[in-house]
């Protein structure tokens with residue numbers, strides 16, 4: 001059911017529940033544009049948190065691969081503008097619903113409506129979550145409610161609709177800090193903050209959920225440090241306020257929006273004393289999700305944790321120097337004390353991703369810097385006006 005064009009760019013508001021007088025509580029809009037056929041249009045994928053940084057890049061790859069994603073996002077940390085740009089990049093239609101994963105009635109309605117339309121949801125990619133470590137220390141209950149309780153509501157709705165495949169956004173932050181590197185998926189878990197504990201708890205819930213029904217399958221993707229942006233410069237990371245993470249901080253210093261980068265410690269037992277991480281291009285990460293969806297269609301295993309990283313460690317100084325070399329912009333910086341809770345070094349053993357998903361990160365650190373800067377310099381205010 002198409003309404004009036006919602007804006008000058010040709011998107012249309014669509015009520016996804018045609019029998020309703022209006023959208024059910026929680027739904028404000030869904031929109032569609034530029035209808036083109038989907039090769040895999042017989043079933044749909046629910047993508048929670050699809051308007052976010054990793055979700056939006058994954059939508060582009062899903063659409064390119066012929067999937068039919070249905071986005072559910074409450075826009076608590078994102079903008080609907082992102083979805084318009086995803087549509088333009090992919091040249092395909094997207095259905096988006098504004099709502100919360102904690103709204104069981106809304107979720108049941110979405111599953112039922114897709115089935116009624118003859119395109120039942122076959123699986124879920126679950127990005128929706130709060131992700132700021134410091135905020136999670138200050139507001140732990142908000143994090144447990146959103147990330148853990150929200151996932152429980154989502155799983156209950158999936159059960160009611162007999163949807164049994166889920167790809168979950170987990171994090172390398174679930175691993176216990178250790179000098180034994182690289183981290184394989186068997187590394188001991190031991191998150192150091194409430195955010196990380198929400199991820200570990202959801203992992204445990206998904207493990208138990210998948211164990212009690214042979215058809216249930218979980219690809220639990222443990223991301224290392226996603227950075228960069230789509231090479232078009234149209235979508236990218238748009239943190240609200242002061243960035244918590246290194247790469248968006250660097251790009252904001254490059255813009256002149258912040259005077260200098262604070263490097264948190266140069267006395268770690270690493271080659272140059274600064275912290276070492278496994279930075280992975282967000283487009284590589286996005287493509288791994290398409291592979292994970294395909295993987296779940298084939299396997300018999302219930303719960304599979306999979307690291308997503310390059311397997312290479314890069315120090316803070318190396319990343320800053322690479323950024324300067326690639327962009328030609330110098331980054332003023334000063335050394336500060338270590339950030340509480342930080343570890344010296346973390347990088348992935350990505351062998352399982354290669355073996356099971358046939359996935360390997362192919363984009364270089366140069367690509368990450370060039371693409372991330374293209375996005376930030378062309379969109380200094382992110383998705384804002």
Ligand code: NAD
Nearest residue numbers: 049052053054074075076077078100101128129131169171
């Ligand atoms: P993001 O904040 O850009 O995207 C998350 C999206 O989820 C946002 O659009 C937000 O509005 C939405 N959302 C949050 N709570 C919701 C709720 N209750 N109902 C509906 N929508 C909700 O974050 P991102 O960087 O794209 O991360 C995606 C996922 O990956 C998160 O679960 C995050 O914890 C995880 N992750 C991210 C990183 C990283 O460095 N970016 C690393 C490891 C894991």
Ligand code: WQD
Nearest residue numbers: 133171173244245246247249262263264275277316339342
């Ligand atoms: C990287 C390096 C800092 C900022 C975090 C979360 C983790 C995951 C990814 C979601 C470290 C240094 C940083 C700055 C700096 N997110 N740094 N100056 O800490 O590996 O992981 O994001 O799951 O949960 O904890 O990434 O980008 O914050 O830091 O010197 O302004 O950069 O000390 O060595 P981190 P990061």
